[in-house]
Amino acid sequence: MMRRIISVLMENEAGALSRVIGLFAQRGYNIETLTVAPTEDETLSRLTLTTPASDHQVEQITKQLNKLIEVVKLVDLTEGEHIERELMLIKVRATGAQRAEVKRTSDIFRGQIIDVTPNSYTIQLTGTSDKLDAFLRSMSEASVMEVVRSGVSGISRGEKVLTS
């Protein structure tokens, strides 16, 4: 089992997303993260999902996704060189001596503090999922108040593109 990043270009129509998600539920595949938004062509949406799958499973997943009428094209980004990013917003308790420590750790991870109260920081962090995980581990459990992650987005390296 390997984590795959599947990037799907699909019709930007009501119901298309539920068909993709329904397919995963129906056929017993897992979705770990999911992110979707319209592209520069507003008739198309780009959906990126991560799923743990063996070679055989990912072949089935891509074939089944391709069968959905609204799916225009898709790629398993993990098959080639690619860049992946995830965005995390994390609200942490920041009081007393902890306040400076949280700021330092955030700087090390190149996080940005985007909201401040006397007792908390809200930090924005982007990177691979591993990096976000590492940052979370570096914050003490007690100080983490809320975590919001966008799910993975990805794109191929070089000039290769996924278009209709």
Next chain:
Amino acid sequence: MEKLSGGDMLIRALQDEGVDFIFGYPGGAVLHIYDALFKQNRIQHVLVRHEQAATHMADGYARATGRPGVVFVTSGPGATNAITGIATAYMDSIPMVVISGQVQSHLIGTDSFQETDMVGISRPVVKHSYLVKRAEDIPETIKKAFYIATSGRPGPVVVDIPKDITNPTDFFDYEYPEKVTLRSYSPATRGHSGQIKKAIKLLAEAERPMIYTGGGVIQGNASKQLIEMTKLLGFPITNTLMGLGAYPGTDPQFLGMLGMHGTFEANNAMHHCDLLLAIGARFDDRITNTVSKFCPYAKIVHVDIDPASVSKIVNADVPIVGPVDVVLDEMIKMLEPEVAKRSDKQKKLLKEWWEQIEGWRRQDCLKVLRDGVDDELIKPQEGVQAVYRATDGKAYVSSDVGQHQMFAALYYPFDEPRKWINSGGLGTMGFGLPAAMGVQMAFPDETVVCITGEGSIQMNIQELSTCSQYGLPIKIINLNNQSLGMVKQWQDMQYEGRHSHSYMDSLPDFISLAESYGHVGFRVEKRSELDATLKEAMSLKNRLVFVDIMVDPKEHVYPMLVAPNGSMRDMWLRKGVRT
């Protein structure tokens, strides 16, 4: 440009699509549509007694004719009742367009009267679905629905139409599109020539070849090509339950059906072959038995229109994705010179393979065993054999699901495609009668037989009323063993004979039941009366005849693959006797 209301546009679009029958049931959300239907006479509407039956009728019509079946249902319960039939069509890749009424647009999402999310509830069992949001979209949506339902790997498409969209007082420009294109949908039009070349090489080199074909050959109208290729090669061939009739069942190269209740010779030839040519089949669990033990010596060539079916269960050494007829045409051309230059050694090897197969055939696995039973006791297999004799093997035969279905598949050899109408994938009890009705609507002059059991027939028996209304002279053959035979068989074999709820108590008197609907009913209790009664039933050309045949309640279907952990050569051959 012509101005039409949404309801009129829908009916007009269906006319322009060439639809001749609609199977349906009216209700609140489809009243505008039914009013539009009332005003025309080009399409005949068949009023059913339950929406499930409407979908099975459309399905039977589609299986027999190759043209898409069309269904009208209303919102809410009308739509949900249709689901079983849609799922049945989906599992067997049958082209169907289901038009469902929906509550008015402004009521959607408010839990209004007879509201259900039809697009949502049908999603896992359709090829595609549409919710029509503007009346102007009706013609194009209908065109797309038919295109999707009938092209590539066929399947059911749902078009859900809110009531206000078909309002008779709002008018719109009507034009039916000549064709539609979808940028995200383009089924393969031919096979990959490199892969076909590889397949030809394997076919030319094979020493113990086997051809295994499924419903795809029938849905893909490739029976002619299959026969030509199989004859050219001289190879043995088997059909799945869904593929029966694609190759003539009475031809000596045909080894019978394969799989869970396949013949001894077909299953053994599968197990021992060194090359398997699979065409329009999907390696279902009812075929393979234990997948890791499936065809252990074979290289596998798989031809299918659906890329997702290839290497899904069993890895294909040579996958060929394309329409079966086109691919086979190409293969035949390339095989002709290969066959012409076959060496003596190759001919000898093929002869030896056939000798081995004939050895398996001599097992005579379908012989009806009558040891120690009363001479007048009717075995269910004999019921089917008698139907075969009474119809010269030429009838359209639908079945329900259970033992009688397997007996029909094994004891009524089909020589032509589209004559055997059964629910293979979903295994839907209650399918047989309405499916037969769809066939009879399409072919009013043909003999249409429904082989069923007293369990299955009661799941849609209300359609006897529809048969009266439309004068459908179906011959219903009820193999009555007074129990849910297949369930009971499994309970005998795996649950030490504990027959948990597999009996049928309080059965109706089927004869008076049929008569009360205006039909003819016969009961057969003696083996000596079987042929005469069936002959008389078939001679009543214009009447529906319900033939209630009392059969041996203890009979099992054999052969039966040994599970779990068995291979295809591991079979029960009769009670207590296995390979």
